[in-house]
Amino acid sequence: MDLPVMPPLKPMLAASVAKIPPGMAYEAKWDGFRTIVYRDGDEVELGSRTGKSLTRYFPDVVAAVRESLPPRCVVDGEIVIAHEGRLDFERLAERIHPAVSRVRTLAELTPASLIAFDLLALHDASLLASRQAERREALEGALADASPPVFLAPSTTDIGLAREWFDRYEGAGLDGIVAKPLDLSYRPGTRAMYKIKHERTADVVVAGYREHKSGPVVGSLLLGLYDSGGVLQHVGVCAAFPMKRRAELAEELAPLRCEAAGHPWAAWADAAAHERSRLPGAQNRWSGGKDQSWTPLRPERVCEVGYDHMAGDRFRHTARFCRWRPDRVPAGCTYAQLEEAVSYDLSEVLSAVGPG
CATH class of the missing domain: 2.40.50.140 (Nucleic acid-binding proteins)
Structure with missing residues (x-):
């Protein structure tokens, strides 16, 4: 694997705030396993928030990445499992199992999805120094032809809509709202974004x-x-x-x-x-x-x-x-x-x- 951004890379994090701040890009806060996806042709690595590999636990996500992501890219996202119309973290946690046969069985019974919400590298270019708004535009282009189980995370700059999401999306198992300053570069391991959670x-x-x-x-x-x-x-x-x-x-x-x-x-x-x-x-x-x-x-x-x-x-x-x-x-x-x-x-x- 030879990419402009190489593993391990710590994801950018969010600091908790009480209210949704104005003038930013807003996304739902997904309740799953945070992952940075590295793809270089057929080589795929799923890095966890701690830097450990998740690749062996999600063969279904690896296959979906090969199908839907650009041949050379690094994407920040969340691995989730849906059950009966809402996110199910307990079924997701079952994937962390030492037996390969068990992991394969679960991948068939409860397939996982990848929600992509940031693009850190594309082709031979690192996007870490690019503005959040620019990375979002590039991400939308990179995932224009993606199909389930790979999804582009919904995003808006309308704070009124973000407030509606905060109220409505909880019923689907989501965790709150993340607010991202539009001029923000990608800062690995730093709490540079904001999260607003239900209390x-x-x-x-x-x-x-x-x-x-x-x-x-x-x-x-x-x-x-x-x-x-x-x-x-x-x-x-x-x-x-x-x-x-x-x-x-x-x-x-x-x-x-x-x-x-x-x-x-x-x-x-x-x-x-x-x-x-x-x-x-x-x-x-x-x-x-x-x-x-x-x-x-x-x-x-x-x-x-x-x-x-x-x-x-x-x-x-x-x-x-x-x-x-x-x-x-x-x-x-x-x-x-x-x-x-x-x-x-x-x-x-x-x-x-x-x-x-």
């Missing part, structure tokens, strides 16, 4: 914690919600605490520490139990052998957390601790309190794809 709150049960890597202080709180059958399901964690607060939490929660026996998540070490319920503690393809042990707590305390959206029955990202809720009882912390976005078919989003 909601929920009251959850604190049923355990993991220790911080630095010692016997709280690293992350393990959060639960009761399902319709009265079973406490593990829905995620909140973890961003100053070191002083981590030590205070360990002391504050010490009276609630209990033995695993009798705890709602006592079966966390039983692989079969994870098939029946969502539990903390299991090794998986993401843990990379890290210590997943945790300290059980009697599920008696409730806290309010901020979250952006759900992925199935769990928080898609790490939740943000807001406050303790001594006025709430754990039994009232159910999935019923969660706001559901109005359903919106993903095909309606992608039908907006096209030059201009």
Whole structure:
């Protein structure tokens, strides 16, 4: 492979802001695997945000790149999987599997798509120094003949339309809006764009914690919600605490520490139990052998957390601790309190794809 922009390259990132800023180009924020696609003839490499290769996990995307992208190019985009009219991150995550046969089977059962939203190189020219508006125009030309499962991300400079997208597209599983300054060059690894994400709150049960890597202080709180059958399901964690607060939490929660026996998540070490319920503690393809042990707590305390959206029955990202809720009882912390976005078919989003 010999391209004007070579792997590994860190993608340009976005900083969180509360409101959609004016005077920029606006795109939907896709909930998938960020990838930089390198194509040099038949050679294709899919680079992840961390620089690791995704190529072996997405043979269907590699084939689509050979079919739809220019013979020599570098494209920034997102690998996604759609299911029942919306993005499905859990099915996407299943692709990160060590068995080649399993990956091939999943590629047939749940094929992935590539959403392209930036062009970093074309033919023998690097576009990293070009303005965002110029790169977008070049991207539209490069993908003029592309066909599914390769899509050009919808883009607009109309802030009113961007606000509509922010409200409507969430129902298709999208994550918010990205705003890009029109004069912005491509700055790898820098938070030079802006992202606006949905923010909601929920009251959850604190049923355990993991220790911080630095010692016997709280690293992350393990959060639960009761399902319709009265079973406490593990829905995620909140973890961003100053070191002083981590030590205070360990002391504050010490009276609630209990033995695993009798705890709602006592079966966390039983692989079969994870098939029946969502539990903390299991090794998986993401843990990379890290210590997943945790300290059980009697599920008696409730806290309010901020979250952006759900992925199935769990928080898609790490939740943000807001406050303790001594006025709430754990039994009232159910999935019923969660706001559901109005359903919106993903095909309606992608039908907006096209030059201009």
